[in-house]
Amino acid sequence: xxxxxxxxxxxxxxxxxxxxxxxxxxxxxxxxxxxxxxxxxxxxxxxxxxxxxxxxxxxxxxxxxxxxxxxxxxxxxxxxxxxxxxxxxxxxxxxxxxxxxxxxxxxxxxxxxxxxxxx
Amino acid sequence: xxxxxxxxxxxxxxxxxxxxxxxxxxxxxxxxxxxxxxxxxxxxxxxxxxxxxxxxxxxxxxxxxxxxxxxxxxxxxxxxxxxxxxxxxxxxxxxxxxxxxxxxxxxxxxx
Numbered sequence: 001x002x003x004x005x006x007x008x009x010x011x012x013x014x015x016x017x018x019x020x021x022x023x024x025x026x027x028x029x030x031x032x033x034x035x036x037x038x039x040x041x042x043x044x045x046x047x048x049x050x051x052x053x054x055x056x057x058x059x060x061x062x063x064x065x066x067x068x069x070x071x072x073x074x075x076x077x078x079x080x081x082x083x084x085x086x087x088x089x090x091x092x093x094x095x096x097x098x099x100x101x102x103x104x105x106x107x108x109x110x111x112x113x114x115x116x117x118x119x
Numbered sequence: 120x121x122x123x124x125x126x127x128x129x130x131x132x133x134x135x136x137x138x139x140x141x142x143x144x145x146x147x148x149x150x151x152x153x154x155x156x157x158x159x160x161x162x163x164x165x166x167x168x169x170x171x172x173x174x175x176x177x178x179x180x181x182x183x184x185x186x187x188x189x190x191x192x193x194x195x196x197x198x199x200x201x202x203x204x205x206x207x208x209x210x211x212x213x214x215x216x217x218x219x220x221x222x223x224x225x226x227x228x229x230x
């Protein structure tokens with residue numbers, strides 16, 4: 001159980017276009033989803049926290065108008081990179097958690113990632 | 120400012136060696152520390168540590184947390200080439216289940 005999928009796995013686009021990345025929890029309901037980006041040979045950087053039915057919370061330094069997040073249902077969150085530029089090229093990974101009733105840490109389950117290349 | 124730092128940044132060992140990876144943190148509202156292994160794509164969960172001094176073990180991997188000295192170690196014994204990966208530690212800050220990842224340690228095991 002606890003499978004998270006992402007689509008597409010790889011996308012190449014022209015500068016100035018927008019790209020949408022989907023993150024789905026396949027076998028559980030995810031009250032919270034997270035979006036990360038990862039540059040080559042670097043760690044994961046949290047971009048935003050997405051709660052179903054409410055606005056996403058962005059980390060400092062992440063432009064919310066550039067990276068639009070929608071968490072429309074308990075199994076789907078989308079990240080749209082608007083007016084993409086070459087510097088947005090990166091590996092984008094989502095994760096999902098099932099909020100535990102204990103109030104403790106809920107393990108995050110990661111999607112396989114989406115590699116975005118902007119030409 | 121919250122910080123999660125891993126060391127070493129990279130490591131090359133021979134099969135059969137034992138390695139120790141370090142993760143130190145300076146954060147507010149610490150709740151737990153997690154270890155992940157990342158090969159080609161998504162990180163996979165290894166351990167979650169919340170209490171000091173209690174070792175978690177899974178096969179050749181083990182981990183322990185020291186909340187007084189603010190660090191955790193991940194041990195891998197009898198390393199195999201399949202252990203080659205980036206090992207990430209992350210800290211949960213008790214503020215909404217956000218994880219903040221360390222810098223990562225790239226481990227390469229050569230035959």
